[in-house]
Amino acid sequence: MKAFLILFLFITQLFSEAKLEHVTINNHDFTIVTEDYDIYDSKGTVLKFYREERNNDLKHLFSLTLYDKTGSCSAKSIENGHYEINGTTITLYSFWDRQGRIYDVPYGARIMKYEVQPSGTLKLISSEIYIETAEKSFDKESGMRFLWQTPETEKERMAFSRYIQNTERQFKGTFLVGEEAEQLMKKVKSALERKMSKRWK
Structure with a gap:
């Protein structure tokens, strides 16, 4: 306990505005x-997830x-995120949006799921995305236009494939389209609503 307290104080000095949760x-x-x-024209909050090692070191995981x-x-470009822990599963939700006269930044969502293994390591179970890059x-x-229209020629199919890849x-995920993409967006927006609800409790 004493060692962890020393570690806590050390981290607090490193991150003067940081909040820690065990x-x-x-x-x-x-x-x-x-x-x-x-920093400059960016303002926000970032979460860093660490595993506590036996020698009281912290190993950064994501x-x-x-x-x-x-x-x-x-x-402005906007990114909003949330995380949920359910048993041994950690789910990360991310949502990208635009505000005002800005056109070349992403809009979309991602859900990443990790499983904490018996060894304490993280295993990526799935990562799914839907992203409009502009x-x-x-x-x-670009090939992005085929999110809304069917590619008809081989050249168009290749352009769409390059966009997806x-x-x-x-964004480190498997690209979803159609109804699967719609469900992904709904799940992320629901998660962000839960995040807001927790803030007001």
Whole structure:
């Protein structure tokens, strides 16, 4: 306990605006650090998830943006995130949006699920995304346009495939379309509503 208190004070010095939470999952101890930032034109809150090691070190496992606004007063990109722990499963929700006259930033959502293994390691179970990398009217030439229209030629099918592959690589998930994408968006928005409800309790 004394060692953990020293560790707590050390981390608090590193993150002057940080909040720490201790959780136990599958008989392993983890520390959740949330800290605010205000850098240039970006302002928000980030979550960092650590596993507590036997030598009292912390091993960083992942980070999640809980909230971010970037840009000028009239044009901002927005990212909103939430996490939920259910048994040994950690679910991360992310939502990207635009505000004002900004057209070349993403809109969409992602759900990532991790399973805490008996060894204390994390195993990625799934990661699903739906992302429009720019506003529809702003980008009429790339493969993104085939999210709303069916590609008819081989060239168009290849352009759509490249868009999917590039977006999956950038946002680290499997791209969903159609009804699956709609369900993904609904799940993320519901999770963010639960996040807001918890704030008001």
